[in-house]
Amino acid sequence: MNKRKHIFHLLIVVMLFLGACNLPSGDQSEEAGLTAAAQTVEALLSATPAITNTNTPFAVTQTITPTPLTINTNTPIASATSNCNVMQFVSDVTIPDGTIITPGQTFTKTWRLRNGGTCTWTPAYAIVFSDGNSMNGPTTQALAGNVNPGQTVDISVNLTAPATPGDYTGSWKIRDAAGVLFGRFYVQIKAQNPATATNTSAPPFAVTSVNFTNTGGCNGFTATASITTNGPGTVTYTWKFDDGATVPNESLTFASAGTQSDSYTWTTSSPGTHWIDVYIITPNNQQFGRASFTCP
Secondary structure: OOOHHHHHHHHHHHHHHHHHOOOOOOOOHHHHHHHHHHHHHHHHHHHHOOHHHHHHHHOOOOOOOOOOOOOOOOOOOOOOOOOOOEEEEEEEEEOOOEEEEEOOOOEHHHEEEOOOOOEEEEEOOOOEEEOOOOOOOOOEEEEOEOOOOOOEEEEEEEOOOOOOOOOEEEEEEEEOOOOOOEEEEEEEEEEEOOOOOOOOOOOOOOOOEEEEEEEOOOOOEEEEEEEEEEEEEEEEEEEEEEOOOOOOOEEEEEEOOOOEEEEEEOOOOOOOOEEEEEEEOOOOOOOOOOOEEOOO
16 A cells, blocks of 8 residues: 555656656657657556555365363262161170080070160060071060160070080170171080089089069069079079169079079069069079069
8 A cells, every 4th residue: 555655656756757748848848758758657657566455365274173061970878877776785695605414404594795886776676597506496585675776684594414515605686676797796605415424412502493472563573583592502692684774693502413492583664574683693603594474
């Protein structure tokens, strides 16, 4: 555009110059002057290259990279482990592991267990045989009463040592009201024949049985325990109750084999089934059944 302006200005100057040079005279005519001016302008225009406006399009290449879709995968939320039914083993009340028992002899195994969960064990709960040797024990046995969270309970089963000498183990579990099994506790004994030495001395002093006679009810329940021994000696024992209470140890001295009795009266107004038992501390370290009653 600037170059065109320069040419235009130059043409004006040339035309003025030629006009001045072509004033009327005797040698040239006005027409001749104009013709010369026109030829001059044409020569200038011919010498100036034409400006060609060439618009070159700007090529734009756009590469579109596809973005993968995000796939939302549903991950299952881990469920919390239930702590409703939790059993904690406390101790073997009777028949510690490895106790030697004559083949075919009956005995009572008692475990002390704690309810370590958040649900109450009710009489709808039961202990069930799990594996090993059942030793003629019950396949299932309902709990005698409620065991609240944090409470302990003594659970007993009557068993019989196998007739064949050897080491035997039987395991039990607890089954809740919905049929779900939890916990594990076991009995482990050695069924072994007594020594057949020439020793003719009397067998070791022991309590052979405890039988109960019950009177009264929840306003005053009296249990009378008849303790029988196989010879002279002193028996140490204690009373136990389903609420976990105990009393100071007591004792009976036997001059010979025989039976002596002791009674205990318990008053409670708590509804449900309750029990009292006698635990023989010496010489047996064994529990022999229990007396029970029910409060409405």
